[in-house]
Each structure stands twice: as structure tokens, then as C-alpha cells.
Amino acid sequence: MPPRVTAHDNDDAAGSSELMERIVSLCKRRGFVFPSAEIYGGFRSTYDYGPLGVLMLRNVKNAWWRSMVQMHDNIVGLDAAILSSPRIWETSGHLAGFTDPLVDCRNCGERWRADQIEGTCPKCGSGDLTDARDFNLMFKTHAGPVEDEGAVAYLRPETAQGMFVNFLNVVQTTRKRPPFGIAQVGKSFRNEITPGNFVFRTREFEQMEMEYFVPPPDAATWFDRWVAERHRWYVDLGIPEAMLRLRPHDAEELSHYSVATTDIEFAFPWGWGELEGIANRTDFDLSAHAAATGERLEYFDQATGERYVPYVIEPAAGATRSMMAFLIAAYTEDVVDGEARVVLRLHPRIAPVHVAVLPLSRRDELKEVSGEVLSALQPSYQCDLDVTQSIGRRYRRQDEIGTPLCVTVDFDTLDDRAVTVRDRDTTAQVRVPIDGLADEIRSRLGF
Ligand code: GAP
Numbered sequence: 001m002p003p004r005v006t007a008h009d010n011d012d013a014a015g016s017s018e019l020m021e022r023i024v025s026l027c028k029r030r031g032f033v034f035p036s037a038e039i040y041g042g043f044r045s046t047y048d049y050g051p052l053g054v055l056m057l058r059n060v061k062n063a064w065w066r067s068m069v070q071m072h073d074n075i076v077g078l079d080a081a082i083l084s085s086p087r088i089w090e091t092s093g094h095l096a097g098f099t100d101p102l103v104d105c106r107n108c109g110e111r112w113r114a115d116q117i118e119g120t121c122p123k124c125g126s127g128d129l130t131d132a133r134d135f136n137l138m139f140k141t142h143a144g145p146v147e148d149e150g151a152v153a154y155l156r157p158e159t160a161q162g163m164f165v166n167f168l169n170v171v172q173t174t175r176k177r178p179p180f181g182i183a184q185v186g187k188s189f190r191n192e193i194t195p196g197n198f199v200f201r202t203r204e205f206e207q208m209e210m211e212y213f214v215p216p217p218d219a220a221t222w223f224d225r226w227v228a229e230r231h232r233w234y235v236d237l238g239i240p241e242a243m244l245r246l247r248p249h250d251a252e253e254l255s256h257y258s259v260a261t262t263d264i265e266f267a268f269p270w271g272w273g274e275l276e277g278i279a280n281r282t283d284f285d286l287s288a289h290a291a292a293t294g295e296r297l298e299y300f301d302q303a304t305g306e307r308y309v310p311y312v313i314e315p316a317a318g319a320t321r322s323m324m325a326f327l328i329a330a331y332t333e334d335v336v337d338g339e340a341r342v343v344l345r346l347h348p349r350i351a352p353v354h355v356a357v358l359p360l361s362r363r364d365e366l367k368e369v370s371g372e373v374l375s376a377l378q379p380s381y382q383c384d385l386d387v388t389q390s391i392g393r394r395y396r397r398q399d400e401i402g403t404p405l406c407v408t409v410d411f412d413t414l415d416d417r418a419v420t421v422r423d424r425d426t427t428a429q430v431r432v433p434i435d436g437l438a439d440e441i442r443s444r445l446g447f
Pocket of ligand 1: 158192206207275276314319321
């Protein structure tokens with residue numbers, strides 16, 4: 001039996017890299033995450049989300065959207081274009097300042113982020129490095145057929161700006177008044193110098209960001225509330241509190257637009273890493289876009305006759321990065337009935353498959369009743385019908401991908417119209433009439 005590894009007991013370096021290897025291998029083997037363009041030898045730390053990964057990533061984004069938009073009557077959604085006017089990036093400060101310091105090793109030619117190495121090349125050990133120079137992280141392209149300066153466009157490096165430039169559109173169409181928020185989920189692109197640690201840092205990734213517009217005097221209070229609320233989101237979705245910490249930035253670390261930022265960090269196998277940053281962006285963005293365009297990006301309070309530029313509190317999370325944290329926190333190996341198993345103890349809301357339906361044999365009678373069970377559950381739940389190999393093997397396979405519940409259809413089902421429901425975490429089994437199955441599943445999954 002392999003040594004047992006969980007995300008909770010990996011304080012030594014060998015254990016943590018072994019844990020990562022097992023998770024990366026599980027992701028590949030079971031169809032969560034594939035290296036992109038693998039048949040061409042891969043492509044520069046890009047990844048594709050496979051049949052299970054796409055379900056899980058969607059669940060993470062849906063859980064965020066539900067907690068932000070559905071559960072707050074003063075937060076609305078937006079889906080802005082990835083390509084937009086380059087003037088946005090001039091105004092936001094990204095053209096001038098969204099840079100990392102880059103050094104080259106003169107010995108082996110490798111490039112590094114100057115702030116991530118200590119004077120010697122991590123690849124060849126040489127101390128012969130160039131001086132650091134600023135490298136802009138935005139991907140540059142051309143919109144339209146002419147590749148001249150006038151056609152330059154950038155892939156967005158954050159979703160946030162789309163929300164600032166639509167501030168007036170949203171206020172006018174929704175009649176929201178501060179405090180109110182605009183939420184957006186989507187791809188962002190950064191030409192990272194050193195991508196790595198699987199999907200932790202990639203050049204193409206997904207963000208989940210919300211801009212919360214508040215009266216300036218209330219900004220500090222809202223900042224504290226959003227830090228607490230966002231921390232609770234990860235805990236509610238199953239990340240143990242011991243694997244999370246809050247880290248306020250000190251003054252030198254703050255972005256140019258922020259007067260206060262706190263990161264929510266996760267205990268990755270290699271150390272603490274950021275999952276999300278909550279920032280007080282003040283009126284920096286609205287005022288800058290107003291100055292650049294001449295538009296009045298303000299709120300006019302008709303009741304008081306007051307006109308002001310709201311402050312913005314921004315919880316900015318990574319969808320792909322948090323999916324990875326959820327996988328790491330959930331990964332467990334234990335022993336059931338003397339047999340080792342891998343279990344992803346994922347929260348039911350983010351598990352890729354909610355219910356697996358397992359007919360004991362391929363016989364037609366069981367196929368028919370399994371179809372009936374599926375029709376009852378599929379409108380509400382992501383189901384998987386698995387008919388191959390022994391039932392024990394099938395339970396192991398479902399445990400390994402984090403399926404919270406298995407429903408087994410056996411020959412007794414033909415007589416008693418009941419099925420066996422098996423719980424992933426306890427492995428306990430109960431017999432449930434098909435008529436009451438949907439209610440039973442709902443009460444166990446909690447939705
Ligand atoms: N609008 C503010 C903003 O973009 P950020 O801290 O640069 O803030 C927010 O990004 C989140 O996006 C990070 O906490 C992280 O989860 C995710 N993220 C940033 N860069 C990433 C990358 N290269 N790969 C994966 N996720 C990334």
C-alpha cells in the first residue's frame with residue numbers, strides 16, 4: 001500500500017511534492033485537467049479542463065455567483081468583452097505599471113522574475129545575471145487586419161476594468177444606489193514570466209471579481225465585512241480553517257490603486273499562496289476613467305442632492321486557482337474494509353458529479369429501472385451512469401472523483417422498487433424507495 005498522504009500532514013518538502021504529484025496525476029487520469037496541446041508536447045504552462053474539470057470549475061464559479069449575485073439583492077452581473085479599447089489600460093495604469101522585474105541568466109539564458117530569485121540562477125546556479133528591467137505582463141495583439149500601432153489591442157489582465165467602464169450603464173439601467181456591486185466571472189490573461197505549480201499561476205486563467213461601490217466614509221467598514229464574508233465562503237465550501245489565513249499587505253506591497261488590501265491565502269503543498277485579494281480601490285478607477293473620457297462617473301443622490309464618486313471595495317478571486325485549492329483540501333487517502341482508497345472529500349456543491357447511478361448488472365431489466373432513476377435525478381443533479389466492473393471498483397472510482405452519493409440498482413429493486421444509497425465519506429448504505437429518492441438526495445446533498 002502506498003504511504004498515506006493528505007493535504008493536512010504534508011509539512012516536509014518531499015511529502016508535499018509527492019502530494020502534488022498524486023493530485024496532478026489524478027487530474028490527468030480522471031479527466032479534470034490535461035496539459036494543453038499534449039500531443040504536440042504541451043504549450044507553455046497552458047491547461048485544458050477535461051470532462052470532470054469543466055463540471056467542477058463551473059460549480060466553483062456557480063457557487064461564487066450564487067453567493068454574490070443571487071444572495072445579494074444589490075449585486076448585479078456583467079460579462080464585458082475581453083478585447084476592448086487600449087485607452088482603458090492607459091487610464092488604469094496597466095500600460096505603464098503592470099510590470100514584473102525580469103532578469104536573464106547570461107550563462108544558461110533562462111529568464112526569471114528578479115523578485116523571486118536570490119542573486120543566482122535557480123537553473124544553473126550562475127550569479128551572472130543581467131540588471132532587472134520592467135516587463136509588461138499584458139498580451140498585445142491587433143484588432144482587425146492591419147498590424148499597425150493604431151490597431152493595437154490587449155487581452156484583459158483583469159476583469160475589473162470592464163465593470164468600472166460600465167458603471168454608468170449599470171447605474172442607469174438598474175437604478176442601484178451605493179452600496180451596490182457589479183460581479184463578473186471570466187478569463188484574464190497575463191504573460192507571466194514564471195508560470196508554474198500546475199494551475200496556480202498560468203498565463204490564461206479565470207477570475208471571479210466583484211466591484212462594490214460605497215459612499216466613501218463607509219469604505220473601511222465594507223472592506224472588513226467583505227474580508228470576513230469571502231473567508232467564510234471558502235470555509236463553507238469545505239476548506240478547513242487551518243488551511244486558510246488572512247494576510248494584510250504592508251504599505252510597500254500595495255498596488256498603485258489600493259489603500260488597503262488583505263489576501264486570503266491557502267496552505268498549498270509548497271507553502272502559503274494567494275487565493276483572493278480584497279482591496280479598497282478608493283475612487284481611483286472611476287476618477288481616472290472620468291478624467292480620461294470627460295464622463296461624470298459619479299452617483300447623484302436625488303434624496304440629498306449630493307453628488308459623489310463612490311469608493312470601491314473589490315474582492316478579486318481566481319476561479320482556476322481556487323478549484324485547485326478545493327482539490328488539494330479534499331484529497332485524502334484512507335482504508336475501507338482493508339482496502340486503500342483515494343477520496344476527494346469535496347463539498348457536494350462543487351463535486352463534479354453529484355450522484356452516480358450504478359446498476360448491479362448490465363441486464364435489460366436493471367437498465368430500464370436505472371433509466372427511470374436517472375430521469376428522476378438528472379433535471380436537478382449532475383449524474384453519472386457507470387455500468388462497468390465490480391460494484392466495489394465502481395465505488396472506488398466515484399470516491400476518487402468526489403461523488404458524494406452512489407445509487408445502486410440491484411435485482412431486489414425489481415421487487416421492492418427500492419435502491420441502495422451509499423455515502424462517500426462514511427460509506428454507510430441505506431435502502432430508499434425510488435419514489436422518495438429525489439427527496440432523500442436533496443436532503444443529503446443540501447440542495
Ligand atoms: N482586479 C484585481 C486583481 O486582478 P490580482 O490579485 O492580481 O487582483 C486576483 O488577481 C486573483 O486572480 C488572484 O488572487 C488569483 O487567485 C488570480 N490570479 C491572478 N493571477 C493569476 C495567474 N497568473 N494564474 C492563475 N490565477 C491568477
